[in-house]
Amino acid sequence: MASDGASDGASDGAKEGGLGEVAAKALGNRSFVIGGVLTGVLIVVALVSLVWTPYSVIDMDIAGKLRVPSAAHWFGTDQFGRDVFSMMMVGAQNSIAVSLVAVGVGAGFGVPLGALAAARGGWLDETVMRFNDFAFAFPAVLSAVMITALAGPGAVNSIIAIGIFNIPVFARLTRGGALAIWKREFVMAARVAGKNAVRITVEHILPNVASILIVQATIQFALAILAEAGLSYLGLGTQPPQPSWGKMLNEAQTLMFLAPQLAIFPGVAIVLTVLGLNLLGDGLRDVLDPRLRRLR
């Protein structure tokens, strides 16, 4: 494994080994496997909730409120008699959807900005990166709270808010990675061959920074799930009746002594999801990052 990595890392920066080799490496990496399984379960649950949940998440049964977990209601019922397991399933879907779009927004704007800054340099680079610093200087969740407070609470606004604080992360990372690659011989060769900056960026720069971006994306995804839960917990994110883990936690708060399970289930779900994504990110980095492999 170690020797494998060393020989592989010695190859040129353009492509890192074959796909099969990466897959084998991935399966041997414990973080990647555990993270992958946890994330996989989350995705499967979310997908299933699109077509099926044990109960409706909107129908209330006040008479059957705050039931403890049983065969009929695996996770019990909430203060309105809704099935907590069904709400958790739809909550997973909600978390993934919000985070996916938010990270997409962050990468969609951040990566081109970073690549542009690296390709052009000079005043453009300065401007983009100073704006980045400005956005970066605000604590992420604080700026998200500010945006939703101004634009009004809701899932869409929270997506935008979380997306915006993802932009500088991706812009920075892309620029940093791209700058190093712009100095490499094969890029020089491409320039000598007459390719323009856009073409070089698309054909040579982006494929080489893709691995670090993917790793970062998994980590940002975990942060976005936390941010969504945080905003919903504060009442600024997903609005009722759409279930959300953060909102469930908020509502469970005053019911802690009556029905602690209402806080435990969404809490554990958030922990496991974030843990899973972080492990997956760690594993991916080990598998994809050539420098780390060289160090081993």
Add this chain to the structure above:
Amino acid sequence: MRKLFYGLAAAAALATLAAQAEAAKDTITLGMQLEPPHLDPTAGAAAAIDEVTYANIFEGLTRIDQNGGVKPALAESWTISDDGLVYTFKLHKGVKFHDGTDMDSADVKFSLERAMDEKSTNAQKGLFKPISKVEAPDASTVVVTLSQPTGRFLFNMGWGDAVVVAPESAEGNKTNPVGTGPFKFKNWTKGDRLTIERNPNYWGTAVKLKSATFKFISDPAAATAAVLAGDVDAFPGFPAPEALAQFKSDPRLKVVVGSTEGETILSTNNKSKYFSDVRVRRAMAHAIDRQAIIDGAMFGYGTPIGSHFAPHHPAYVDLTGMYPYDLAKAKALLAEAGYPNGFKARLHLPPPSYARRGGEIIAAQLAKIGIQLEIIPVEWAQWLKAVFKGYDYDLTIVSHTEPMDIGIYARDSYYFQYDSPEFKALMKKLDMATDEKTQYDILRQAQRKLAEDAVNGFLFQLAKTGVWNAKLRGLWPNSPTQANDLTGVYWVD
């Protein structure tokens, strides 16, 4: 040995000191969910203003006691002419405002005329409408002449909105309230707490408390924690009914469930697109299951109401059966109104849990007949601006905590936008009625009229769920008016 003796003596002294401090506790920290926007009860509708100032800082001619009765306050006595039109009030002598100026008949005249004035910002102008003139023949006599007999005039003069203020200080009352009450304003840290302290120059019986602090805790979970930790000695309007069961089992605390004047209603914009049609409003009434809302949102605390009237009032009629829960009938009514597939509308929800939770339940209930409600949570300031003053809403949930406030339905401009000449005529008749029996008859008719028109969704009478330290005495169990009257509060061992 001697050292030991001194040590013991010191310990004993300390213990006595501590015991004394315990016995002599003469301050109180009170939790309140809402913070007042300002402190002038004559210029605002927010209940929180009265909950700080009523009977503590400000006093009127009369006052409402904890049972809803009328008691003399600044007026020591009064006589009413036989035709019920002329009220002659004898004022207490030697009453001083907190700034040292004298309170006399000129101040009463000023206060009433200020509230009656066209430009008055008083939130309850209707209380002063029957007054035709106010005279002050001498320093301790006020003669109020009414244009028509008003049965509840003395009660009305006991509202927080009718307190007596001084011309010298009236303008500054929003930030530095100057009244005649047994407490005077000390300081206010916005967003956190407000402190009042004993007025040493009070004209009446001095209060037992040296000072009182109101702590504003809007979050129900934080309120629960504050009560359990003893950070507040009392939370008279506790916002999380689900925590009461736990408080009840705690020997340090006493849970008191009483009545309020709070009719909790699904306020409906009677001029909005869909809800201007009485069939739509009746369809809603048939689709709302009140008991489910009381159980789900209030954990069972609350009494169902069928109109805008408090169940503990002698003139109450039970109209909760007028629109039995019947989805088929509700759907039929909606179809008749031209919306067989329902429609989309907005539901603005202010912060209290009765609104936020009740709103979720109502949204789920109305969804069953096809009315899809978009839930819009708002802060109070937004609510007052957009809903209460701007009429920019379809539905909202709020508790109207003023006593005997059925008259709000006769107002020309009020946020329900219910414009009914018949109802206005009823209220006019009520004002003219002098004997109790006629008044009650008219009140019953008025309740029926509101229920028939299904003006709002009438949900439940808010219970007063209070929790306080078991050693505390004298707090009001019920809430006949918006108040945290601390004049009779004291600690026992």
